[in-house]
Amino acid sequence: MKPEISLKVNEKFKADYVKGYPLILKESVENIESIRAEGAILRLTDKQGRFIGKGYFGKQNKGYGWVLTRNERDVIDQSFIRGKLESALAKRQSFFDNLSTTAFRVFNGEGDGFGGFTIDYFAGYYLVSWYSEGVYTFKAEVVAALSELVEFKGIYQKKRFDTKGQYIEEDDFVAGERGEFPLIVKENNMNYAVYLNDGAMTGIFLDQRDVRYTIKEKYARGKTVLNTFSYTGAFSVAAALGGAAKTTSVDLAKRSSSKTIEQFSVNNIDYESQDILVMDVFNYFNYAKRKEMKYDLVILDPPSFARSKKYTFSATKDYTNLMKEAIEITEDDGLIVASTNSASFGMKKFKGFIDKAFKDLGKKYSIVEEFTLPSDFRVQKEFKEGDYLKVLFVKMQ
Incomplete structure (x- = not known):
């Protein structure tokens, strides 16, 4: 008790x-x-x-x-948690029925009535992410309730809080059978390699699903594409499958190269025909300007905060300058996909960052597409911070 x-x-x-x-x-x-x-x-x-x-x-x-x-008689136990999970699963039935997509969110914390943990589905496996030691104390109840409600191959977990030596398991496996990784999942019939047993990240950010699909279907064909802060190259894969003339993926992390090669390979794309660079994005901007290189489509999806040897980036303070860098290497009729997952400001302020960048450079633009979280990432209207994703497709004029 x-x-x-x-x-x-x-x-x-x-x-x-x-x-x-x-x-x-x-x-x-x-x-x-x-x-x-x-x-x-x-x-x-x-x-x-x-x-x-x-x-x-x-x-x-x-x-x-x-x-x-808000009900004083409620007891926060396994039965309470089961009710929240059951309701959330019912709301995702259309995702379970969609054979072209096998990776999505089934429980989104406070958006589904229990803040502090999320559950994602990956082709028969479930991944529970815990965001505090407090919510982790409900682990047994959450896993038991989930096991009662769904059939699964296996359950994994990721602890996204400072454990300080506590709650250390041998690995992230929780229940069922262990997966063989990489696990190949489908997203709108694109393939992505994911890992549920390899540190904090899986290899794909599920909240960008609609954005990747839009790039593939509407904006990539015949275009030269620069994907900055590219992580495992998921946007680059979508662009290549959409008929891009060439993609360039740039990320500072050394693992990004092998991970991006893997993502191209599971889609039968010749990775050697694409450019995959391990370097600081800001250094690459300088290089591109020196070489007078320009792209038809530039993707900006930086972390909220990042630090390299020479640069520190904060979305709140530095997004305008980042946008200026992108504008200078985008073709006159090109497109910039500007994205941020920072919860510390809203869409209105984000649009202000974009507007200031263009005004400072004396250039004009129009916003042709706008995205927030997809429907499986349910949000609570009383908690606006929960709708953290902001993506703008910005057309150069």
Whole structure:
């Protein structure tokens, strides 16, 4: 039985929680810093002791835990979790029925009513990602509930929090049978190699599925494509399959080269006909400008924060400058796919970064496509930060 702790909500945050805001912030609740029991059940009340909501304590980069219910009689146990999972799975039935796509999100944390963990589906395997020690204390209940609801080949997990020596398993395998990796999944009939047992990343970001499809179907044919911060080259694969004249993938990580070669290979694309470069993206921009190189399509999908020997990049501070670099090596009638997964600002501010870059350079543009999270990444309307993905297809004029 988990301990239950009663906490008072500070008055200026009361209305937000009553309306359904799910994230428990340090400043929103009195004395939360005194709690040490990760996973403890939190009973939130107003200053008069009237019940507001119930959740759990789990420190992560976003906050100190999540509100899970506004019903005082709810018990946060395996049955409660099963109900959340069952509802989420039902909402993804169309994805399970779609044979052209075998990788998608089946549970998106607070968007499906239980913040702090997500579950992704990969061709018969399920991957649970935990974002705090607090939510990890629910592991047994989550795995048991999932096992009751679905047939699976295997279940894996990734712990995306600082374990400080605790909760260390031999590997990421949880239940069922071990997979053989790489596991080849389909996404709109494109193939991608994924790894569920190899560190924090799988090899593909599922939230960009609609963007990859759009590049492949509408914008790649006959184009020269530059994919910056390319990771495993997933955008490059989509462009090549869409008939791109040539793709260039640039990423600083040494593993990016072999991973990108693998992604091309599982799609029967001759990787030697593509350019795959391991170097700092900003150094590549300088190189391209010196050589007077220009591309028809430039893809910008940087991490929210990155550091190399010479450069530090923060999406909040530096996206305008990044966009300027891209503009200077894009053909006059070309296209830039500008993307960010930063939750610290919204679409309006992101469009402001793009606008400033063009105005500073005295150039004109139009936005021809706009994307946020795909439908399997369900978001809660009371928690706008949860809809973190922002992608703009920007046409040079």
